[in-house]
Amino acid sequence: MNRVAAKFVPKLLSPEQKDLRHDVAQDLVDTANTDPGFLNTVITRDESWVYGYDPETKRQSSQWKHPESPRPKKARQVRSKIKVMLTVFFDVRGIVHHKYAPEGQTVTKEYYHDVLRRLRDAVRRKRPDMWTANNWHLHHDNAPAHSSQLIHTFLAKHGITTVLQPPYSPDLAPCDFWLFPKLKTPLKGSRFESREEIMHNAMTELNTIPKEDFQRCFRQWKDRCEAMYEYYGMLIKQYNRIPIYICNNIFLFQYQKMAHLFEHYSELEGVPQNQILLMLNDVQIYPHDTPDSLKLTVASVVEGGVMSYVDTKTTSNTEEPALSEDEIELKFQRKGCKEPFALRIRKTNKMRVLMLKCAEHLEVPIEKLKFSFDGESLNANDTPEDLDLEGGECIDLYVCD
Numbered sequence: 001m002n003r004v005a006a007k008f009v010p011k012l013l014s015p016e017q018k019d020l021r022h023d024v025a026q027d028l029v030d031t032a033n034t035d036p037g038f039l040n041t042v043i044t045r046d047e048s049w050v051y052g053y054d055p056e057t058k059r060q061s062s063q064w065k066h067p068e069s070p071r072p073k074k075a076r077q078v079r080s081k082i083k084v085m086l087t088v089f090f091d092v093r094g095i096v097h098h099k100y101a102p103e104g105q106t107v108t109k110e111y112y113h114d115v116l117r118r119l120r121d122a123v124r125r126k127r128p129d130m131w132t133a134n135n136w137h138l139h140h141d142n143a144p145a146h147s148s149q150l151i152h153t154f155l156a157k158h159g160i161t162t163v164l165q166p167p168y169s170p171d172l173a174p175c176d177f178w179l180f181p182k183l184k185t186p187l188k189g190s191r192f193e194s195r196e197e198i199m200h201n202a203m204t205e206l207n208t209i210p211k212e213d214f215q216r217c218f219r220q221w222k223d224r225c226e227a228m229y230e231y232y233g234m235l236i237k238q239y240n241r242i243p244i245y246i247c248n249n250i251f252l253f254q255y256q257k258m259a260h261l262f263e264h265y266s267e268l269e270g271v272p273q274n275q276i277l278l279m280l281n282d283v284q285i286y287p288h289d290t291p292d293s294l295k296l297t298v299a300s301v302v303e304g305g306v307m308s309y310v311d312t313k314t315t316s317n318t319e320e321p322a323l324s325e326d327e328i329e330l331k332f333q334r335k336g337c338k339e340p341f342a343l344r345i346r347k348t349n350k351m352r353v354l355m356l357k358c359a360e361h362l363e364v365p366i367e368k369l370k371f372s373f374d375g376e377s378l379n380a381n382d383t384p385e386d387l388d389l390e391g392g393e394c395i396d397l398y399v400c401d
Contacts, residue, residue: 011168021166025225032222042163042225043096044139045089046175052082056189059303072378075265084198089119092215095206097122109148137235139163172224253360257285269306278304328384328391333399352380370398
């Protein structure tokens with residue numbers, strides 16, 4: 001038995017919250033597929049602080065340097081105390097309404113009620129077609145101020161229907177996964193001395209966002225819900241809840257090689273894979289790495305970009321490294337296939353790890369796989385040491401219908 005520290009995650013969802021997250025995503029996807037114009041009638045919103053000074057991200061402050069040059073140093077900086085609470089409403093055509101909260105104002109049900117009254121007036125002026133048809137929908141989260149009886153009564157009185165937002169799911173909230181990062185990133189590193197200067201610069205950034213970007217955001221919203229619904233709703237249950245790591249709608253299983261990520265960004269950027277650079281905590285990631293070997297968690301941040309030239313020193317480690325002393329490589333012969341495939345496992349790992357790797361390699365549910373060695377079924381709780389496996393042995397693999 002080993003002593004281990006718990007992994008940090010932003011929020012542990014209960015089974016009920018996970019089910020609600022799945023149901024909300026399914027409902028949005030089904031509605032959008034049934035009515036292709038549905039997302040054109042949704043107005044989404046959220047509020048966020050905009051700071052007088054917000055430190056640059058690690059990527060923004062990065063610098064080019066020669067291998068012989070010392071690494072640049074940077075003192076730790078913090079956000080300024082001058083800040084403004086911004087509430088934004090937008091749809092596929094752009095910003096519908098925005099409001100800056102007075103200094104010292106918190107988002108209460110009375111304040112939000114006043115914001116919604118102003119929103120209705122903005123819809124009447126800026127979206128007359130939606131106002132006349134009265135077919136627009138409001139998407140907001142379930143914060144106490146938004147779910148109060150006062151707000152429910154106001155929405156019911158004016159016939160405003162709402163689109164649900166699952167709890168603790170910023171990855172499914174357009175403001176969180178798109179608008180606020182797009183607004184705040186250009187402002188990071190700049191200093192504003194007053195609330196008025198903050199508001200002026202924030203509005204300048206908002207007004208420069210083209211209509212096409214808003215449309216792309218809503219398509220991404222649907223894509224995220226589809227991906228979450230399909231993979232979380234089906235594969236998680238089929239794979240007995242194998243951890244799945246998500247990056248820009250790319251799903252990587254625990255033992256799947258990062259080569260899939262390199263292929264995606266190579267195709268996206270139109271450059272060879274050896275020009276894609278991915279980094280985790282200042283350590284370079286290679287195609288043969290896996291989320292398991294990198295010890296990725298939901299809090300991990302993978303940074304990267306496109307190298308303007310290919311340095312043979314940095315790309316020479318793209319091949320899978322040699323086996324370590326505590327690793328062996330086993331072959332798997334699938335019925336109906338001529339060539340076996342090989343996978344690695346530590347001698348002290350349970351065979352269940354290898355079974356999971358096979359399921360991920362073949363992209364089939366683990367329940368459909370049967371393993372046997374020397375005519376006997378493999379026990380998932382055995383280890384290679386228990387079975388006296390030295391490497392190179394061939395395990396028979398059957399995929400059940």
